[in-house]
Amino acid sequence: MPEVAVRKRIITVEEVFHEGGPPAAVPLKRGAIVTVIANxxxxxxxxxxxxFMEDLKPLGAAMARALVDALGGDPALVQGYGKGAIVGQAGEIEHGALWHAPGGYAMRAVLGDAKAIVPSTKKVGGPGTRLDVPVTHxxxxxxxxHFDALEVGVPDGPRADEMALVLVMTTGPRVHDRAGGLAAADIQGRDGLR
Known part of the structure; x- marks a missing residue:
């Protein structure tokens, strides 16, 4: 397999102070890293x-570490994650599926062997395509x-012969979450589900 050829990387972090209700005691941070590579x-x-998944493993590890650093440097701060890929128009959706293992396992390793499956999405599109990446605990x-999503994209990518690979992380639940269900404090942590 060829070397992974990186054209650019974008890291974004947003802080959510409130969603119309009272300000959060600690703002929620939501971060994304997108790396554009040759397909x-x-x-x-x-x-x-x-x-090619084996070749993507070092990139996944580097991206996961960079995103944790952007969110404050401490893996213990991260509570939610997701991943995705946008494949340029000369590629196929299956090329984006190659990111599942390298991206997901990299985040789980950097975060201390997180147990839940990393939610994912992918699509084929041209420069400026936006992708809603799902997030779970x-x-x-x-x-x-912790059900959430981050919208990501690259203004000038992916070009037809590129892929944009994405990791996202969050530092907590949605601000003002009140939809019930299993609370983070009640996680048993045995199967990645509950």
Whole structure:
């Protein structure tokens, strides 16, 4: 497999102080990192693409560490996560699926072996395409207070022969969450669900 060729990286962090109600005691931070890489399979059908996941592992680890740093540097601050990919128009949706393991396992490792599956989304699109990346709690997917999504995109990417790979993390529940369900304080942490 070819080397991973990175064109650019974007890191964004937002702080949410309130959503129309009282200000939060601690603002919620929501962060995303997007890395635009060359798609080595663009423009043709390649039957065997799975080995490229191994090549993406170092990128996943570097992205996860950079995003934790952007959110304050302490992995213990992170409570929610998600991942995604936007594949340029000369690629196919399956190329974005190659990000599932390298992106997800990298975040779980950096965050101390988080237990919940990392929610994911992907699509094919051109420069400026936006992607809503789902977020759930890092240790229990059924914690409703942490159901969220971050919209990401790259103004000049992905170009037709590129992919934009995404990781997102949050430092807590939605501000003013009150939809009930399993509370983060009640996570049993055995199966990644509850």
């Amino acid at each position: 080595p399979f663009a423009g043709r059908y390649v039957a065997e693409i799975a080995p 890092i240790n229990a997917s059924y914690v409703r207070s």
